[in-house]
Amino acid sequence: MYALKVSNLRKNFKGKNKIVKAVDNLSFQVKKGEIFGLLGVNGAGKSTTLNMLCGLILPDSGKIEMFGKDFFKHEEELRSQINLATAYYTLSSSLTVKQNLQVYARLYNVKNASEKIKELTEKFLFTQHFNTRVRSLSSGEKTKLVLIKSLLNDPKLLFLDECTAGLDPDVAEIVRDHIIQYNKETGCTIIFTSHYMQEVEQMCNRIAFMDRGRIVKIGKAKELIAELETQNIQIHFSRQIEKAKKILKNENIKFEMPEKGVLSFHIKNREKIIYPLLEKFVKAKIPFDDLHLNKPTLEEYFIKQSRKK
């Protein structure tokens, strides 16, 4: 059984003079315990999808099933098993951290609410803000609070929308570790969106790349990256760089100089090109100091897909 099964989901919004297709016939499944990433440029439909999955937006058509149950037929039951954290909206600004968490714990009917709140705030190193009003928190702290709120009901399905945005790198790492740990400990399924590709690559079991409301690619990070045909190579020269440039031009290889003495270029077939090229440098007596073969990353995949658009 899937934790989440989305079938033929569609959502259009009325623009000023046109209909905007926000989500267009979207279908995907997420297995129990999986961390599933939704990637895409701004306007790709990630947030609309997430909002539909949480019941904040009604789809025009299509079906959302959670744990084998139709979301809109078992909304009350399923809503108590899901939760969401986003960097975009915070909790009630006039209430303190503790008060907000108490309210949400009651809304989710959390047993031993005080203990749960204490446990989570300690885990996220947030106890010092217990009696601080939300309006006085920094944006990173607000995000952290929303994340704590999202774990109050021990969700089986958790939606994390840019939940590390605005956090300091060290705090973001703590948050990521907690999410991964929570996933491992509870088997909670997580739907994750982020603009930090490294984070997505690190955390997600599978990734769906969205464009104009559709999923254009779905797979493991490694599989998506493997689709990148080119690899970046950087060679550092201490002298005779003009000669090296000439060789690259003769080989029809487009290059850039990211810094003085460094030539950077992309090649498709590493084995076939790089060794003969290096031989030519040796024969021409062009000494090079260093050579970097940069692994393709998800970020490069993202950029490539975005540029296609």
Next chain:
Amino acid sequence: MIRLHRIKAMLLNYYYASINSLDRIFDVVYWPLLDIFIWGFMTHFIQGISDFNIINVILGGIVLWVFLWRSSQDLVVYLLESYWSRSIYHLFVTPLKSAEFVISLAILGLIRSFIAFTTMSILAYFLYGFTILQFNLFHIAMLIGILILFAWSLGIFISSFIFLLGTRVQVLAWSVIWIIQPFSCVFYPLSALPGWAAKIAVILPTTHVFENLRATINGLPLNYGSLLYSLIFIIVFFILASLFLGYSVKKARSKGHFAKPE
């Protein structure tokens, strides 16, 4: 299914919001007190030059009006606040239902109404020797009950517009009640209105409540026929407002208002 723990959670939310903010506490008593002072002194002055028992009529009207005013306005204003603070986004991810949300707002309005009513009653007694308790309490309770029901229906009706159209129609929260007031004959009898206004006034259930209030104050029997009309009107209005609420919430979800509260 409506769940009590979620209604309690929302009430806890409003309680915290109230104790954290002096202006919210101040707001409950400030305007009612101002009303008591201004209207009280004016009627006290008029009483001196007239035989008509104007103090009881005006102060009775003010004290009861507070139920309609606070119960309907607070319901909408607190709903608006969840839009302004954008907390509505997180609230509607929880299992909280729109009906539970509105019920909690209605209870909040009622609590604030009673606080304002009590404050006004105490002040009116000490300043002018006026107490609502001197009249037929059963009648007064019945009239208050009808006013509260109408206030809730009105609050739900206006809230539905907020759900449907967003905060751009927030002015309705403060304006509708004051449009109704002149036609509700709070301080003067129906017969004092010009013909065209009387035609509007007679439709409103509030007019019949305040007409009956004056009858009670003057020791006259209640017009049960007009009260029954008011009750039927309010029940029909309540049902229509609730249906409208259901429709508006569905539309709001469809348009994505909760996902992008403005």
